[in-house]
Amino acid sequence: MSSVNTAIQLITREEAENGRSAAGATCSPALAQGPWEYDLAEAAAGIPAYGPGASSSDAAPKATPRQGQLPEEYKLASDAELDARIRAAKATLGDRAVILGHFYQRDEVVQYADFVGDSFQLANAALTKPNAEAIIFCGVHFMAETADILSSSEQSVILPNLAAGCSMADMADEDSVEECWEQLEELFGSAPDSEGRAPVIPVTYMNSSAALKAFCGRNGGIVCTSSNAKTVLEWAFERGQRVLFFPDQHLGRNTAKALGVPLEQMPMWNPRKEFGGNDEQTLLDSRVILWHGFCSVHKRFNVAQIEKARADFPGVNVIVHPECPMEVVDAADGAGSTDFIKKAIAAATEPTTFAVGTEINMVNRLAAENPQHTIFCLDPVICPCSTMYRIHPGYLAWVLEELVEGRVANRITVDESVKDNAKIALERMLAAKPL
Structure with missing residues (x-):
């Protein structure tokens, strides 16, 4: 079976030659281009974007990281040449570097991964290689941040393309969540109930920035993955009267519903609306307050x-x-x-x-x-994940060969103050066991 990238190239070529394709359809012909073309277009426009794919219509924040231009030799290299260069660099680096590949990465990148998994599996996999000087995370920005939080200070975490962000993660920014929290504290107060439960517990999905993981660490909250969301919500309900769940409304709603929480007790908080678009009584009656975020895929x-x-x-x-x-x-x-x-x-x-x-x-x-x-x-x-698709063998070859030359390109670092609080929330997640 051909890879997704190969199918996209075939479909796009047939459409260009015949005006239509018999092989299927893509959501954008631009998917057939090298990701460096998107980097160039964004630099020319001065406006960040997620690129073609499922998130193409999502608005990227102004602070979205952008990737500088990939050296020309990597753009012009054939698939066979990139393959030879990647394998040679891997062999030279040996145990000094470990490559992590997310499930959603293109096959052309996953083939070089030492570990393949979801974001948290990969962050934990990196911990099994404490002697690796570099962790190359073929995923998206929040995943690389999590790896940096959990890895040692001697290790460098590298994201091959800095523009590989996540539109869902960007839908909940630190300022908006802090503003929401202040309004909820004003409404609910801070005193626990007769059972010692706090008025509200913040829960962030793994698909969020390090800053929001740290926010949860500071405020008695916790991180969840799609694998353990049920256990984490049970943990939060033991400690809180209600939960503020961000950034993905769907994971929060589906998980809470499976736990028996009625839909009418799961209001949405839209940060663009006054009081999240709710009245006070709705929030007072809530069990789970869902952030207005989603995965475009x-x-x-x-x-x-x-x-x-x-x-x-x-x-x-x-x-x-x-x-x-x-x-x-x-x-x-x-x-x-x-x-x-x-x-x-x-x-x-x-x-x-x-x-x-x-x-x-x-x-x-x-x-x-x-x-x-x-x-x-x-x-x-x-229609692949726009941001995962921005990782290409050309970028992987570049960062690996930079390491061979003793240079660390595209390093992702989380500030120590943020890292400490984020690690608290992650450790709470690891300690939460099924009831």
Whole structure:
């Protein structure tokens, strides 16, 4: 099975030659370009952007990191030349460098990873290599920050393309969350109830900045992943009367609903509206206050796609990520983290048809790794994560060869004061055990 990038190149070429494609559709022909073309366009426009793909219509904050121009030799290098240079640099560096590849990375990058997994799995994987001088994180910015928080001060964390951010993480910035917190404290007060529970506990998803993890650490809060969101919410309810959950509304809603929290007790906080768009009584009656954020990849999935999959493939097993909208999760046969999806498919002992609602690179890889099953993405349009897709073998070759020459390019560092509080919230997450 060809990679997602190969499929995009084929579709784009056929559309250019014939005016249409028989191989499928992409959400943007610009996906066929090298990511350095987006870097150049953004520099010329003076406006940051996430690039083509699922987040292309999301507004990037002014402070969004931008990638400087990749040296010309890496742009012009063939796939074979980049492969040879990456492998040679890896061999030279040996145990001095470890490469982490997220599930959503393109195959052309994942093939070089020493570890492949979700963001927290990869941050923990790096801890198994304490002697590595450099951790090259082929993922997005918040993931590299988490690796820097958990790694030693002697290790350098590198993000091959600084423009690989996350639109969901950017939907909850520190200033907006602090302003929300101040308003909630004014409404709820700070005194615990008769059971010793605080008025509100902040919970941030792993897909957030180090600053917001630190905010949770300072304010009695905690971090969660899509794998342990249920356990973390139970932890928070033991300690608080209600939860402020950010930045992903869908993970928060789906998890709280599964715990029996009524939808009417899960108001949305929109930072662009006065008092989050709520009245006081609604907030006083709340159990979970959901931030107005979402994943643009998982927002693309809908019930109509599930209905079509069931019509086309009777008996299909539909599995989706909990970042999908509630109605999609409700209509699916199962919902869980990337690791849950991977394990659910691996556990199927008989040939099965799976329709999967998560990022296309992971779905495509699952199909290639499990040829005994029929596996396809619910979304028929190829539309990868915009920011993950900005990591390209050219950037990986560049940062590796810089290391060979004794230079650290694109280092991600978290300020020590932020790091200390963020680590508190992460350690609370690790200590939270299922009830």
